[in-house]
Amino acid sequence: MAIEPTQHAETRGSSLKSILSLMVGNKESPLPPQPAMGFFTDTSLCIGCKACEIACKQWNQLPASDPVWTGSSYDNTGQLSATTWRHVQFIEHIGRPEIPVITPGTALPFFNTDRWLMQSDVCKHCANAPCLEACPTGSIIRTEFDTVYVQQDICNGCGYCVVACPFGVIARDEYGDRTAHKCTLCYDRLKDGFEPACAKACPTDSIQFGEVEQLRAHARQRLGLLRERGVKEARLYGVDDNILDGGLNSFFLLLDEPEVYNLPQNPLRPSNNVVPASLWTIVAAAVLGLFGILFFRK
Numbered sequence: 321m322a323i324e325p326t327q328h329a330e331t332r333g334s335s336l337k338s339i340l341s342l343m344v345g346n347k348e349s350p351l352p353p354q355p356a357m358g359f360f361t362d363t364s365l366c367i368g369c370k371a372c373e374i375a376c377k378q379w380n381q382l383p384a385s386d387p388v389w390t391g392s393s394y395d396n397t398g399q400l401s402a403t404t405w406r407h408v409q410f411i412e413h414i415g416r417p418e419i420p421v422i423t424p425g426t427a428l429p430f431f432n433t434d435r436w437l438m439q440s441d442v443c444k445h446c447a448n449a450p451c452l453e454a455c456p457t458g459s460i461i462r463t464e465f466d467t468v469y470v471q472q473d474i475c476n477g478c479g480y481c482v483v484a485c486p487f488g489v490i491a492r493d494e495y496g497d498r499t500a501h502k503c504t505l506c507y508d509r510l511k512d513g514f515e516p517a518c519a520k521a522c523p524t525d526s527i528q529f530g531e532v533e534q535l536r537a538h539a540r541q542r543l544g545l546l547r548e549r550g551v552k553e554a555r556l557y558g559v560d561d562n563i564l565d566g567g568l569n570s571f572f573l574l575l576d577e578p579e580v581y582n583l584p585q586n587p588l589r590p591s592n593n594v595v596p597a598s599l600w601t602i603v604a605a606a607v608l609g610l611f612g613i614l615f616f617r618k
Contacts, residue, residue, distance in 0.1 A: 356466035357510060358569035359519065360535040361440055362542060363581075364554065365526035368408055368438040373397065375521035376406040379506065400441060402493035402501040406518050411437035411580060439572065439581050440518070440527055443468065443489045443503035444558060447566030450589050451500075454484035459500075466532070466569060467505040475499040486564075486587035505570075532569050539573060551575065557583060564589055 377384065382403045390398050393410040400407045413435045449468045452460045459474035460481060470481075470490070477498040481490050490502040506516035514520075519529035528535060536559050546554040557578050558568030564587055578585050 351464040353466075354464045356532040356569060357505065357530065358445055358467070358532045358535060358571070359442060359505075359516075360528045360530075360539050360571060360573070361442070362526050362528065362539075362573045363437065363439040363575055364542075364546060364551070364573060365524045366408070366438040366440060367524055367526075368394065368410055368436070369523060370408050371521040371523060372406045372440050372518035372527055373404070373408055375517040376503075377404075379509075379517035380405065380504070400443075400489050400491070400502075402491040402496070405442065405501075405503040407441045409437075409439045409441055409581060411439075413437065413576075437575055437580065439574070440522075441581075442518070442570055443505075444487055444571070445503075445505060445569040446564050447561075447569060448564050448589070450484040450486060450564070451481035451490050454480040454590065456480060463507055463510075465505070465507070465510050467507065467510075468502075469504055469507055470500050470502060472497070472499050472501075484590050486584055486589070488582075536571070539571065542573060546573075563587060 376382070382405065385397065385401075385404065387396055388398075390396055392398075393412050395408070395410045397404055397407050445466075445468050447466075449460070449462075452462070452468060456478060457474050457476050459471045459476075461469055461471065463469050477492055477500065479492055479500070481500050482492055490500050492498060492500050506514070506518075509516060515529045519527045528538070539556055539559050543554055543556055553575055555574050556571065557563075557574050558571030561567045572581075572583075574581055574583075
């Protein structure tokens with residue numbers, strides 16, 4: 321059957337549109353925003369079982385690290401890395417002076433001055449993330465759940481995000497694809513309505529997942545309950561907006577100072593140094609220019 325000239329024109333027009341769309345790129349509309357989701361990690365409930373570590377590695381198909389003797393108690397993971405997105409810390413407090421010493425033989429062995437502090441550390445998914453600000457390629461984005469996500473196909477492995485993160489969370493995979501990796505808050509599971517693998521696996525509900533505002537209210541209630549029961553050293557970290565100008569979407573209830581858990585008391589935002597550094601650069605350039613003018617006049 322012969323094709324009419326008008327059909328030829330329509331065919332050419334549709335082909336041209338297809339070529340142009342490929343050249344320009346198909347721009348899709350953003351997904352509708354969802355309630356901000358995050359973690360509340362209650363360290364008073366953590367038993368150090370490491371179920372969260374294993375569940376995270378299993379679901380995200382992260383390779384296991386070679387076992388090494390760190391000399392730091394039962395902590396054989398060491399720190400968060402490109403292949404470890406959950407890290408259970410074991411912190412020993414031996415002979416705390418603030419607690420009266422019990423005479424040996426007068427109490428059961430576990431009623432003494434020694435204690436363990438355990439915490440499952442993870443990406444904080446900052447409300448104003450320094451890693452996102454530092455990324456030059458746009459590979460780090462905020463999802464519709466207000467979580468911080470690294471697009472591996474766009475990341476060029478420059479490492480700017482690594483030095484920008486004040487918590488030492490994000491890291492570059494030096495033995496793999498050499499791009500930056502960190503917790504995704506199980507973005508693939510969130511899209512299907514499931515909770516993250518680590519929260520699902522936690523047997524004591526130390527890791528709680530949900531809407532950020534609801535978790536913050538629950539965290540404050542939990543803090544009040546612990547203080548009523550005499551745990552005066554309990555405190556919240558990252559719940560209020562005073563950390564990084566907006567707070568954290570993954571926050572903690574701690575039983576000691578943040579520094580004990582390797583968390584900065586006042587994490588710094590590198591972008592805050594841009595304006596002062598620029599001003600000093602301008603001043604230095606003006607001074608050098610003035611000296612140059614005076615020198616050449618002579």
